[in-house]
Amino acid sequence: NTVMTQSPTFMFTSVGDRVTMSCKASQNVGVNVGWYQQKKGQSPKRLIYWASNRDTGVPDRFTGSGSGTEFTLTISNMQAEDPASYYCLQHNSYPWTFGGGTKLELK
Amino acid sequence: EVQLVESGGGLVQPGASLKLSCVASGFTFSDYWMGWVRQTPGKTMEWIGDIKYDGSYTNYAPSLKNRFTISRDNAKSTLYLQMSNVRSEDTATYHCTRRPYGGFDYWGQGVMVTVSA
Numbered sequence: 001n002t003v004m005t006q007s008p009t010f011m012f013t014s015v016g017d018r019v020t021m022s023c024k025a026s027q028n029v030g031v032n033v034g035w036y037q038q039k040k041g042q043s044p045k046r047l048i049y050w051a052s053n054r055d056t057g058v059p060d061r062f063t064g065s066g067s068g069t070e071f072t073l074t075i076s077n078m079q080a081e082d083p084a085s086y087y088c089l090q091h092n093s094y095p096w097t098f099g100g101g102t103k104l105e106l107k
Numbered sequence: 108e109v110q111l112v113e114s115g116g117g118l119v120q121p122g123a124s125l126k127l128s129c130v131a132s133g134f135t136f137s138d139y140w141m142g143w144v145r146q147t148p149g150k151t152m153e154w155i156g157d158i159k160y161d162g163s164y165t166n167y168a169p170s171l172k173n174r175f176t177i178s179r180d181n182a183k184s185t186l187y188l189q190m191s192n193v194r195s196e197d198t199a200t201y202h203c204t205r206r207p208y209g210g211f212d213y214w215g216q217g218v219m220v221t222v223s224a
Contacts, residue, residue, distance in 0.1 A: 032209070034209070045214070049209050050209055087152055089154075091209065095166075098151075098154065
């Protein structure tokens with residue numbers, strides 16, 4: 001199975017900060033990675049597909065990058081509505097696997 | 108608007124069986140692969156499996172393959188997850204997901220399953 005390792009596990013940020021989180025795959029997954037945002041009490045929402053494509057309606061402050069084994073989600077200008085848990089998912093090979101998540105909170 | 112609404116969860120005893128349903132609307136259900144994902148109380152996400160748009164092919168997480176079965180009824184726009192011989196570690200929120208080419212795009216709100224004596 002492909003293990004997806006996210007870091008950091010937890011992050012305190014401030015409005016206006018640039019936030020970067022990482023997802024590392026235990027083997028090459030190409031660009032078959034998505035990023036999901038889950039706010040408290042809600043179901044996950046996809047932000048990024050194919051590693052770097054923003055879903056419709058997702059603010060352009062969210063940017064995904066990477067390929068192969070290393071992936072990054074960047075929030076260029078943290079907003080008050082962005083605290084959430086963020087998960088990466090690899091769909092390159094079965095079984096699909098998720099990272100453990102990065103929980104983002106405001107200071 | 109795409110909507111996925113799960114039902115059928117609740118409190119079940121270890122060893123019992125349970126069938127979850129997910130009614131889809133807002134898109135042509137029979138055009139899409141669909142999947143199930145669960146999230147444990149500790150927030151770990153686990154892919155359960157998926158099913159081809161016509162129901163002819165399924166994939167499962169190896170650890171669940173012998174106990175979980177995914178099926179669909181395209182005439183009813185409904186996805187199912189049959190769970191058998193449930194264990195305490197199956198306690199989780201179960202989400203129905205739409206699976207276009209390239210990961211999951213839409214998720215249902217989820218249904219809670221608690222396995223306890």
